[in-house]
Amino acid sequence: MNLTKQLSAILSQAFETAGLPPELGQVVPATKPEFGDFQCNGAMAGAKKLGKNPREIATEIAALVAGNEIISKVEIAGPGFLNIFLTDDVLCVRAAEILADERAGAEIVEHPRKVIVDYAGPNVAKSMHVGHLRATIIGDSLKRLFRFRGDDVLGDAHFGDWGFQMGLLISTISEEMPNLPYFDENYVGEYPTQSPVTLADLERIYPSAAARAKTDEDYRNLARRATAELQSGRAGYRALWQHFVNVSREALKREFAALGVEFDLWLGESDADPLIPDMIKDLEQKGLLVEDQGARVIFVHDKMVPARDGGERPNVPPLLVVSSEGSAMYGTTDLATILDRKRKFNAELVLYCVDQRQSEHFESVFRASDKAGYLRRDQLEHIGFGTMNGKDGKPFKTREGGVLKLHDLIQMVREKAAAKLNEAGVAADLPADERTQIVDYVGMAALKFADLQNFRGTSYVFDLDKFLSFEGKTGPYLLYACVRIKAILRKADEKGLKPGKIQINEPQERALVFTLDGFENALLGAYEKRAPHILADHVYALAGAFSSFYANCPILGADSAEVMASRLALAVATLKQLEKGLELLGINVPERM
RNA sequence: GGCCUCAUAGCUCAGCUGGAUAGAGCAUCCGCCUUCUAAGCGGACGGUCACAGGUUCGAAUCCUGUUGAGGUCGCCA
Structure with a gap:
């Protein structure tokens, strides 16, 4: 179990013993080193509710937990902050746990759900352009993330082949x-x-x-x-x-x-089409279809609001089910697709990874589904995202003002990555096919990480030079960290050196273990908020913690065999978690570069 | 006009279910390679968190208003 949970359990118990709500015992990693490893702010929250003195509560809690074997020290600061310091022992135990764990310290959901991730949204007759990039990268990452957490996930391309x-x-x-x-x-x-x-x-x-x-x-x-x-x-x-x-x-x-993206399902809008006639009958029977302006719609608003022309309009637009021509509209197929997903796959949750600009449309569809008794409103989520902009802050265009095709974009990325490698004289003596693969991995890492490190809801500026600068918070930096570990492990293997019992002597070792422990928190946050950037941030922090450790703590050249074995073990655990985290972001790591 | 989103360091962005001195990266400046990949590490500089009120022991975070930016408002998807 990760340290946050272990410690929260201990603090919660103490709050309960003190006659206070146990949830006040929730701890969070401390904001500063001098505030310890974790802090708990429950004493102040409790004081507010109960009208007691927060410092008194804090003192009581501190006394209750002070003897715990994983806690080395508890301090009360300011109005009633509890600053908690952990023993090095518990960090060593936790590190060994992560090392031995196939999931690198990540937990699994208690109640797996059947989840469908609807993403990418390619269309007939249109090759993909930069606009599809985010939908694909974000959706793919969410699919991997949900699956890793233990849900039963299907990724569907939702091919635009109808209409x-x-x-x-x-x-x-x-x-x-x-x-x-x-x-x-x-x-x-x-x-x-x-x-x-x-x-x-x-x-x-x-x-x-x-x-x-x-x-x-x-x-x-x-x-x-x-x-x-x-x-x-x-x-x-x-x-x-x-x-x-x-x-x-x-x-x-x-x-x-x-x-590097594959779909479990390649269903299209056309696959929902056969369901439409019966669905329309069903909607009729339920009295939801209303004739309006020659079309048949489902009203889903909850109030009327002033319109531009001075009249009134619904606060949420109605779902247009049958056009005046008698055709199914995209909302019709979307609704039928929900029905299909419920019947065919028993979907309990559907994530729509689609441009933020369609939020109003989805609101209409989801409300209609809820009204019709298909999937509930809370089982349908629009995972919207911002646009990828050019340096002028407007949606990305080519110099000629056209839309850049995805194929051309990938080509650009590869060429630039190859140029960078040449410039740095890296991988010059490697076989051509391995070099090609490194170029591909580096380019994709640059592109994907640049996208996924931003919160999906906001737009970001596409700046290939920056993504591929190979400096700072970039995909290549992360690959570099992994590859350095791999090089060490290869050497250790050649010399017959084995990882051993983990011990903590240097501050960088302690910081590294602490960061490793944060994996579960990051995954949980990314999962609950459907926000891969939280995971991206963790992976970057881990690579940083390792780089710092690497610079200060010689591994193969350690002073003793015990320290060497301990550091080797830390390196192995770090690599495993880094690769797992990157995999969840859809990023592949080369053996060397 | 209605609805939605957003405004944080020179630039690009985190942080937003209220917590201590608001964090990264880039850029600028200063150190560190005879030692496991320097695509690295350490440090410095840099902020009236758009503005004005309010709630609170405490607000970048919650509420109201103002200003500014973007999106969107049924027969395309």
């Missing part, structure tokens, strides 16, 4: 290539297995069609009709659509592979 965009593609292709069999309603044979369009074609067609639909009403109606016909099962449209899906999915899988 109006498909109608746009179909109608444009029907104009460009009207003679294809897909458009002949009387066609009865097999449709060609070869796609009539490439991904490049789709990528060209989609943006221009979308732009045209905004201004050209006739065209817009054409595309809407095509959407409705596709959804109602017109065979030729379905066959053509299948080509769009196949062509797009293959390309996307390659891109995800470059990011």
